[in-house]
Each structure stands twice: as C-alpha cells, then as structure tokens.
Amino acid sequence: MATAADTTAPQNTGSRLVRWIGGHADIASAVTLSIAGLLTSWSGYQAALWDGDQAAAYSQAGAIRTEASRRQIQAGQLEGGDALMFTQWLDAEARGDARLAGFYEQRFRPEYRVAHAAWRARQPLTNPTAPATPFVMPEYRLAARAEATALEAKATATFDHGQYANRVGDGFVRATVIFASALFFGGIGQAFRRPALHVVMLAISVLQCLWGVIAMIQLPVN
Numbered sequence: 001m002a003t004a005a006d007t008t009a010p011q012n013t014g015s016r017l018v019r020w021i022g023g024h025a026d027i028a029s030a031v032t033l034s035i036a037g038l039l040t041s042w043s044g045y046q047a048a049l050w051d052g053d054q055a056a057a058y059s060q061a062g063a064i065r066t067e068a069s070r071r072q073i074q075a076g077q078l079e080g081g082d083a084l085m086f087t088q089w090l091d092a093e094a095r096g097d098a099r100l101a102g103f104y105e106q107r108f109r110p111e112y113r114v115a116h117a118a119w120r121a122r123q124p125l126t127n128p129t130a131p132a133t134p135f136v137m138p139e140y141r142l143a144a145r146a147e148a149t150a151l152e153a154k155a156t157a158t159f160d161h162g163q164y165a166n167r168v169g170d171g172f173v174r175a176t177v178i179f180a181s182a183l184f185f186g187g188i189g190q191a192f193r194r195p196a197l198h199v200v201m202l203a204i205s206v207l208q209c210l211w212g213v214i215a216m217i218q219l220p221v222n
Contacts, residue, residue, distance in 0.1 A: 029202050033186045036209050039216070040179040043172045049222035050169035057162030061155045068151035075145035079135070082112040086134065115140035168219055175216040182208035 085104055092101040108116055112134070119134035131137055182205045189201025 029186050029189060029198075029205070032202065032205050032209055033183060036179045036182040036186060036205070036212075039209070039212060040176055040183065043176040043179060043212070043216055046219070046222055047169050047172035047176060050165045050172060053222065054162045054165040054169060057158050057165060061159035061162060064151055064155035064158060068148045068155060071144045071148035071151060075142045075148060078109065078111075078142055078144060082109060083135065085109075085112070086116070111142060112140065168222075171215065171219045175212045175219070178208055178212035178215060182206075182212060 085108060089101050089104040089108075092098075092104060105113075105116070115134040115137045118139040119131060119137050122130035124130035124132075134140055184205075185201050185208060186205035189198050189205065
C-alpha cells in the first residue's frame with residue numbers, strides 16, 4: 001500500500017515545479033516588458049524624427065518649385081523681350097535703315113546678342129538652310145531657364161527624400177505597434193494564475209519583441 005509520504009512527494013515536487021516556473025516566468029516577463037518598453041520609446045522617437053524630415057522636405061520642395069516657376073516666368077519674359085527686339089531689328093533691316101538696325105543691335109541683351117551674331121553668320125537672307133530665327137540657334141541660351149530646370153530637378157530630389165522619410169517613418173511606426181503588442185501580451189500574461197497560460201503569453205510577447213527588433217534593425221537611424 002502507498003503511504004502518506006509516497007503520495008505527498010509527487011505533490012511537493014509538482015508544487016515546487018509550479019513555483020519555479022512561475023518565479024522564472026515573472027522575471028522573464030519583467031525583462032521582456034522592460035526591453036519592449038524601451039524599444040517602443042526609441043521606435044516612436046525615430047518615427048517622430050523621420051516624420052519631421054518628411055515635413056521639412058515637402059516644405060522645401062514646395063519653396064524650390066515656387067522659385068523654379070518664378071525663374072521660368074522670368075525666362076519667358078526675357079525671351080519675349082528678345083523676340084520684340086528681333087522683330088524691330090528685322091523691320092529696320094527690311095526698310096534698309098542701317099542706323100536704326102544698329103541702334104537695336106546695340107541694345108540686344110548679351111545672351112541674345114551671341115545667338116543673333118551666330119544666326120547672321122549663317123546668312124539667313126540668302127541661305128535657305130539657315131534657321132528661321134536666332135531663337136532656334138544652339139547659341140541662344142537663357143540662364144534663367146537653365147536655373148529653372150536645375151531648381152525643378154532639385155525640387156524633385158527633395159520631394160523624393162520626403163517620400164523616403166515617409167516610408168522610413170512608417171516602418172518605425174510599424175515597429176512601435178509590434179512592440180506595443182509585446183507589451184500587451186507580456187502584461188496580460190501576468191494576470192493569469194495558471195503557469196501554462198502565463199508562459200504562453202510570455203512566449204508570444206518574446207516573439208513579438210523579436211519581430212519588432214528584426215523590423216527595426218532594417219531601418220536607418222535618424
């Protein structure tokens with residue numbers, strides 16, 4: 001027959017095992033919650049920094065595009081003025097008024113004067129293959145238009161950086177949500193008295209924490 005000592009020994013062993021699991025699970029939960037809490041704060045901080053970069057990049061891109069538009073308008077105005085001077089010069093040439101034509105030539109803008117001289121060198125009045133106007137000559141270059149093109153490219157690059165910052169910020173927000181889930185499972189696990197449920201919730205919390213770390217280490221730090 002089994003004695004009282006024989007039946008008590010397995011019960012004591014089981015009780016000690018339960019206490020051992022419960023004690024270590026509590027320690028593991030505390031460590032996991034501490035790590036998840038720190039990583040949640042860090043990930044949220046990085047998300048805020050990248051969101052700030054995104055907003056700044058979008059604002060800068062808008063300002064640069066505004067300046068590019070202003071330069072483009074300026075280029076159009078200069079080209080219109082050059083076209084008017086060319087028309088007046090051409091009218092004086094057609095009437096044989098060399099003095100008036102020379103007067104207009106002296107008042108050509110430097111950018112246009114180069115193209116006009118190159119166009120006249122092609123003898124457009126007698127050469128059927130010469131360009132119709134100086135404005136299609138490769139020598140006709142407007143600095144304002146070149147600046148507008150460069151500014152537009154810069155605005156596009158700045159906007160693209162804002163898009164990149166937005167994607168990175170979203171990645172840190174995603175990591176923050178994962179770490180918050182780890183905090184949830186780790187915290188709710190402590191409410192269960194059954195060690196098995198406590199361990200299951202702890203395991204989920206640890207896995208969530210590892211998932212968040214893997215997601216976060218792939219992102220650049222601001």
